[in-house]
Amino acid sequence: MSYEAPLRDMQFVLYELLKGDEVLPALPGFEEASRDIMDAIINEGARLTQNVIEPTNAPGDREGCHYDPESKSVTTPQGFKEAYQQFAEGGWTGMSAPVEYGGQGMPHLLNTVAEEMMCSANLSLGMYPGLTHGAVNALLGYGTDEQKDYFLPRLISGEWSGTMCLTEPQCGTDLGLIRTKAEPQADGSYAVSGTKIWITGGEHDLTDNIVHLVLAKLPDAPKGSKGISLFLVPKFLEDGSRNSAFCGGLEHKMGIKGSATCVMNFEEARGWLIGEPNKGLQAMFVMMNSARIMVGIQGLGIGEAAYQVSRDFAKDRLQSRSLAGPQAPDQAADPIIVHPDVRRMLLRQKATIEGCRALAYYTVMQLDISQHSDDEDARERADDMVQLLTPVVKAFLTDEGFFCANDGLQLMGGSGFTQDWPLEQFVRDARITRIYEGTNGIQALDLVGRKMGMNGGRSVKRFFGMVEGFLKENADAPYADQVKAASEKLQRATMWLMQNGMSDREQAGAAATPYLRLFALTTVAFFWSRMALVAQQQLDGGTTESDFYQSKIRTGQFFIDRILPQADALLAEIESGKDSLMALTAEQF
Ligand SMILES: Cc1cc2nc3c(=O)[nH]c(=O)nc-3n(C[C@H](O)[C@H](O)[C@H](O)COP(=O)(O)OP(=O)(O)OC[C@H]3O[C@@H](n4cnc5c(N)ncnc54)[C@H](O)[C@@H]3O)c2cc1C
Numbered sequence: 001m002s003y004e005a006p007l008r009d010m011q012f013v014l015y016e017l018l019k020g021d022e023v024l025p026a027l028p029g030f031e032e033a034s035r036d037i038m039d040a041i042i043n044e045g046a047r048l049t050q051n052v053i054e055p056t057n058a059p060g061d062r063e064g065c066h067y068d069p070e071s072k073s074v075t076t077p078q079g080f081k082e083a084y085q086q087f088a089e090g091g092w093t094g095m096s097a098p099v100e101y102g103g104q105g106m107p108h109l110l111n112t113v114a115e116e117m118m119c120s121a122n123l124s125l126g127m128y129p130g131l132t133h134g135a136v137n138a139l140l141g142y143g144t145d146e147q148k149d150y151f152l153p154r155l156i157s158g159e160w161s162g163t164m165c166l167t168e169p170q171c172g173t174d175l176g177l178i179r180t181k182a183e184p185q186a187d188g189s190y191a192v193s194g195t196k197i198w199i200t201g202g203e204h205d206l207t208d209n210i211v212h213l214v215l216a217k218l219p220d221a222p223k224g225s226k227g228i229s230l231f232l233v234p235k236f237l238e239d240g241s242r243n244s245a246f247c248g249g250l251e252h253k254m255g256i257k258g259s260a261t262c263v264m265n266f267e268e269a270r271g272w273l274i275g276e277p278n279k280g281l282q283a284m285f286v287m288m289n290s291a292r293i294m295v296g297i298q299g300l301g302i303g304e305a306a307y308q309v310s311r312d313f314a315k316d317r318l319q320s321r322s323l324a325g326p327q328a329p330d331q332a333a334d335p336i337i338v339h340p341d342v343r344r345m346l347l348r349q350k351a352t353i354e355g356c357r358a359l360a361y362y363t364v365m366q367l368d369i370s371q372h373s374d375d376e377d378a379r380e381r382a383d384d385m386v387q388l389l390t391p392v393v394k395a396f397l398t399d400e401g402f403f404c405a406n407d408g409l410q411l412m413g414g415s416g417f418t419q420d421w422p423l424e425q426f427v428r429d430a431r432i433t434r435i436y437e438g439t440n441g442i443q444a445l446d447l448v449g450r451k452m453g454m455n456g457g458r459s460v461k462r463f464f465g466m467v468e469g470f471l472k473e474n475a476d477a478p479y480a481d482q483v484k485a486a487s488e489k490l491q492r493a494t495m496w497l498m499q500n501g502m503s504d505r506e507q508a509g510a511a512a513t514p515y516l517r518l519f520a521l522t523t524v525a526f527f528w529s530r531m532a533l534v535a536q537q538q539l540d541g542g543t544t545e546s547d548f549y550q551s552k553i554r555t556g557q558f559f560i561d562r563i564l565p566q567a568d569a570l571l572a573e574i575e576s577g578k579d580s581l582m583a584l585t586a587e588q589f
Helices: 007-017 035-063 080-089 108-121 123-142 145-156 280-316 340-372 376-411 423-434 440-451 454-473 480-500 505-540 546-563 566-575
Strands: 066-068 073-075 160-165 181-184 190-200 209-216 229-234 245-250 261-274
Touching: 007 035, 007 108, 007 340, 007 505, 007 546, 035 080, 035 108, 035 123, 035 423, 066 245, 073 245, 080 123, 108 123, 108 280, 108 340, 123 145, 123 160, 123 209, 123 229, 123 261, 123 280, 123 423, 145 160, 145 209, 145 229, 160 190, 160 280, 181 261, 190 209, 190 229, 209 261, 209 280, 229 280, 280 340, 280 376, 280 423, 340 376, 340 505, 340 546, 376 423, 376 440, 376 454, 376 505, 440 454, 440 505, 454 480, 454 505, 480 505, 480 566, 505 546, 505 566
Parallel strands: 160 209
Antiparallel strands: 066 073, 181 190, 190 261, 209 229, 229 261, 245 261
8 A cells, every 4th residue: 555656657757758867967067967876866765755754644644733822833743753854864855956055966857756756655744845945946046145155055954944925814816915014124134024824834843943935015115016025034043042933823724734834923023135125026936936846746746646556456456347257257356447437547547647747857857957058048948848837737737636636536436535545635635736836727827828928929839849840750659640639729729819818818817727728738648649659669679668668658548549638628618718707797606
């Protein structure tokens, strides 16, 4: 029942599909990222997550976090602290952080593989170091040298952790409504006052200090989102004194119960400005962009964990006979994996997870190229892809991660619903990933409202260019015709949006979610074609792993036959426009 890191599939994507062992070491700064080193890191990550992290998952869910109103402190579930310590001591918190601040300077892609394993093994525990990454990125991008020298080594070593404090009772999506205030002080610091809610890792016992990155308004700030600044507010100040940033309580919630979701009260807490006044959202987006990809990886990780449990169950559970006649005549019944409807649920998980892994790892490799290549054009091209695909990765992988967990639970019947099996926890844990870090509806608006038109539509044109280029060079690649047809539908939807969504923003809003899904299905189909081509070449070359490669081609075929056809319905939904959505008055609901 326990998690086994899907190393073979990870390596397939890393090396055989993306050629990461050639591309990454050729980038300045990543010379050491050879296949041997990457394999060693991934194998060690598998050992840690399987043996140390995963055993804390179910007990952590049952126990949850504890709040002590007296001391305003939070204790994480038993075993979390020891597991986190091993994680930090192993250097995992600083895997892709710069060497000059104590990190290991490895590619983000490698960190992403480790994150996937962590999220499969224990999503709640993975949240604590996950949020710290965002704080590190914001400081790297916008901190002063002094701030970087003091905070970064401690955050990167995992000795301290970070938070992202945006949400307030009256403001979630619409950050322009923030009320938290920051008053300038004579010594150059700020007194930060206000209440933040739902703050992940706002208070806990895993690290010695917690560094809060807080959005607040200066006294003379312009109204709305243009008047927001970012402040760094540590729990303990440099002289060791306690800052007045206190946890007011824990949220009682559906899932990720081992992750402390806190109300945070800032009572004239000492803080320091990060970046320029009133430009806080810009800095926050640096944190959010990497965090959004990470949340997509959470969906992937949970989906994989759910698939593994339900797959093993489907092979064990005996119920009814196959429609084609008994398959295990010496047993009382056949294993349920013989039934087409059970296979539908299993294959849907397998086909989307493997396709999503390719999409996510590709996107993160573009992030590495965009930050490390010495070729300006290559950096720009890679950045275009990262910008365009980030909302797709966040929304599609978290939607699918949840659907996989749900399918896994359904496949297991009543067993899936009980606490004897981890599926009910996976479903509860996966649900939040579609909401936080910008709901998936907001990701869709980001795709159609910002990313599509960015640089005169350059990213989207490059995306279509990439698909067309592949199809031209590989006209006989598996599923090439279906990928071409899907790409044409996506182009038609893109044209529709350009013609209708620019003049009428409600049309863009109405099309956004089906458009993002159509985009994701087309992209994943494209990666399936590329993966199946690699597999076909291996089979033609007489590989000794014919089962693995045959399974790839067959799984890809399932995606093309039974998932990609949704593209037609999505296109029809987009082209139906906003009328039926907007026709009812509020009273008619
Ligand atoms: C467990 C958990 C952990 C969290 N961790 C953090 C954290 O660490 N830091 C932090 O700052 N926040 C955190 N959050 C808050 C989270 O990011 C917000 O819940 C999320 O951004 C949505 O905001 P909201 O809940 O206020 O929903 P609202 O903004 O009120 O939205 C409600 C609904 O309206 C939709 N909607 C809103 N505006 C639009 C629009 N313009 N167009 C279309 N639809 C729209 C939304 O998609 C949603 O469906 C956490 C939340 C939870 C539950």
